[in-house]
Amino acid sequence: MRQKVDIRLMFLAKMMISLCFVAPAQTSLQLPTGFPAFPAQSAGISAYIKIDQPVRITEALTKAFYRVIDVSASHILGTVQVSHFAGNVYPHVYIDTEGWFVAFFLATEPTALLIHWLGDTNNPSTTIKTTLETALETVAKVARITLPKPSFYDFRFPEANKMLILLSVLPHEGTKAMYVKIPSAYKLFLASYYFYACNFYEALFAGEYAAMFKFDETTIAKVEGKENLKQVVEDLPTSYFEADILHEIKISFAQRGDEGSAGIAVVLIYREP
Amino acid sequence: MHTFKYIIACAVVLTLEATAIEIQGWDEAVSLELQPFYVQTIMVPMKTIFVAQYDVAVETALQKVDIKTVAKPLQTLYFCRYDNFLLIDLVSLIP
Secondary structure, eight states, X not given: OHHHHHHHHHHHHHHHHHHHHHHHHHTTOOOOSSOBSSXXXXXXXXXEEEOSSOOXXXXXXXXXXXXXXXXXXXXXXXXXXXXXXXXXXXXXXXXXXXXXXXXXXXXXXXXXXXXXXXXXXXXXOOOOOBHHHHHHHHHHHHTTOOOOOOEEEETTOTTOOEEEEEEEEEOSSEEEEEEEEOOTTSEEXXXXXXXXXXXBOOOOOTTOOSEEEEETXXXXXXXXXXXXXXXXXXXXXXXXXXXXXXXXXXXXXXXXTTOOEEEEEEEEEEEOO | OHHXXXXXXXXXXHHHHHTXXXXXXXXXXXXXXXXXXXXXXXXXXXXXXXXXXXXXXXXXXXXXXXXXXXXXXXXXXXEEETTEEEEEEHHHHOO
């Protein structure tokens, strides 16, 4: 009997010691009120899905992330690495226990980073896929959830209701011209481009470039040098797209040997009447 | 009457064509709808111990949070970023 009482006393003492260590830290755990986990103020172009099942924020889920920025019992926010032959991009991904999956680029990042170049440097594909979709697929695979096709939205332009993605590749030396005409009834909010070239000619005379992107004969980007792959991803001034005029977008590419390619993708965000 | 209907149909088609973005010469084009959404989730502090393995993602996370309290006897680290707590098992963080 005395032995049982001793054991109980020892257990009680252990509990009190544990509480002494735990209590000071745990008492400061307070639920913040009204602080939204999703950073809508910082987001730009976004791909999102809301599933009808709860999602658990687990240790395993963190492994899908390249960098974890914020994590709580209800959400996780970080960046996910997406690799394609023209480079690596790191879209942000937000997941919460309510079933939201949102992949997005920051408002300050060029929107054309959403271009996921498929194929390889010598055989570029003309299929259009977004890095935002790939990022969602990456986290969904780790979470063992099959996601449907996402919807898109740009937090910078609440009035915009359409996004047009245009893509062309030049798998051999030469020049290629494409055209765009935007009617005056449309309101263009953003134009962004992704231009890449690889395995280009490196011994050049002054003013001569191995790969070039021109808009209405104005040189927008030119790449040359000894690196095998170079890319330029930037936004274009919307004033370039004067309404009701057919604008020419031209890329040219000089190869070193038989391999390599160049490509251009343009993203337009606008309001269709 | 048929001629009149044909003229109306042609006018409708021309009007529709006139209001679309015109593109030529592109290998591929995709048009997507943009639809607004609103995420309502509020930050909730970690209430259970978040056991994390030592990896790049967590290592980066550790650099981003401020150490609030270290309770060594429990071999647990308490972190605080803004008002959001993350409890990580210290043992599993040691490589």
